[in-house]
Amino acid sequence: MDIACTLAKMATLPTRPVGYLLLADDNFVKINPFVGKEIGIRFLQEKYCASCGNQFKDLYRMGFCKNCFFTKPEAGESIIRPELSRAHEGIEDRDLVFEKGYQLQPHVVYLANSGGVKVGVTRAKQKLHRWMDQGASSAIVLAETTNRFEAGQIEVALKAHLSDKTVWQRMLKNEEEPVDLVSEKKRVSALLEGELKEFVSPRDEVFTFEYPIAHFPTKVKSVNLDKTEQLSAVLQGVRGQYLIFEGGAVINLRAHTGYRVAFSL
Ligand SMILES: [Zn+2]
Known part of the structure; x- marks a missing residue:
C-alpha cells in the first residue's frame, strides 16, 4: 500500500518492544510489523510548517518556517533551554498563557x-x-x-x-x-x-526499553531527504525516531518534520 503523509515524530507506545505509529493524514500505521520487510520512502518535494501549516520551499528549524520559529511560543527560548523559563515570575517570552501552561x-x-x-x-x-x-x-x-x-x-x-x-x-x-x-x-x-x-x-x-530491531547495523549513514529523494530497502528496525535499513542507511523521521512523503509499505 502507498501512504502519503507529512512527517512528524512517530508516536510511541510503552510496550516491550516499544511500539511505533506513523501518523498519516487521517490515519495511523503501526510500523513494527514492517520490520524485516522492504519499505520505500519517497520525498514529494513539498514542505509544510508544523505551526502555521503553510507550504514553504524550505523550513527553518524544528519543522517551523522562519517566521514561526521566531514568533510562536512552541519554539520559544524555554523549549530548548529550560533554564530560560520565566513564566513562574509572570514574565512573558512570546505568549504568557501558553508559557504558563507549559512551564508551570x-x-x-x-x-x-x-x-x-x-x-x-x-x-x-x-x-x-x-x-x-x-x-x-x-x-x-x-x-x-x-x-x-x-x-x-x-x-x-x-x-x-x-x-x-x-x-x-x-x-x-x-x-x-x-x-x-x-x-x-x-x-x-x-x-x-x-x-x-x-x-x-x-x-x-x-x-x-527494548526496540523492534532484527539486526543492528555495524555502520550507519544518515539519510537526508533533501539529498536522497527516495529510499527503498529492508527495514531492519526502529529505535528512537530512526528507521534503520539493511546496509546501514538510517533516517531520523523527526528531523524531517513537515516533509511530505509517500511510504510504500
Ligand atoms: Zn509557519
Whole structure:
C-alpha cells in the first residue's frame, strides 16, 4: 500500500518492544510489523510548517518556517533551554498563557543511557515518550520539580559533569556500555549544591526499553531527504525516531518534520 503523509515524530507506545505509529493524514500505521520487510520512502518535494501549516520551499528549524520559529511560543527560548523559563515570575517570552501552561507543571530531570549517559529535562507526564524518542535503553528520574525553570537550573548545574546529547551513531549500533543508573544518580546528585539538592527524587526505579530491531547495523549513514529523494530497502528496525535499513542507511523521521512523503509499505 502507498501512504502519503507529512512527517512528524512517530508516536510511541510503552510496550516491550516499544511500539511505533506513523501518523498519516487521517490515519495511523503501526510500523513494527514492517520490520524485516522492504519499505520505500519517497520525498514529494513539498514542505509544510508544523505551526502555521503553510507550504514553504524550505523550513527553518524544528519543522517551523522562519517566521514561526521566531514568533510562536512552541519554539520559544524555554523549549530548548529550560533554564530560560520565566513564566513562574509572570514574565512573558512570546505568549504568557501558553508559557504558563507549559512551564508551570511538574517536570523531571533524568539520566538516560542512549549511546552513553546523558542528562535531560522533560515534563513529568511525558517522560516515557521522551525516553523512547531518544532511543534510551534505560532511564532514571534524578529530580522532580514543580516547574520547568527549577528543572533547567538542575540540568545546567549537571551539564558540566554529563553530556546532554544523544550519541545517535552508538545508540543505533547498540554500542553503549551498560551503566548502573542508580549509582550514577547517587554520584551526580552529590554534585548538586544548596536548594537544588532538595529536588532529588527519592525514587530509584530504573525504566528499561527494548526496540523492534532484527539486526543492528555495524555502520550507519544518515539519510537526508533533501539529498536522497527516495529510499527503498529492508527495514531492519526502529529505535528512537530512526528507521534503520539493511546496509546501514538510517533516517531520523523527526528531523524531517513537515516533509511530505509517500511510504510504500
Ligand atoms: Zn509557519
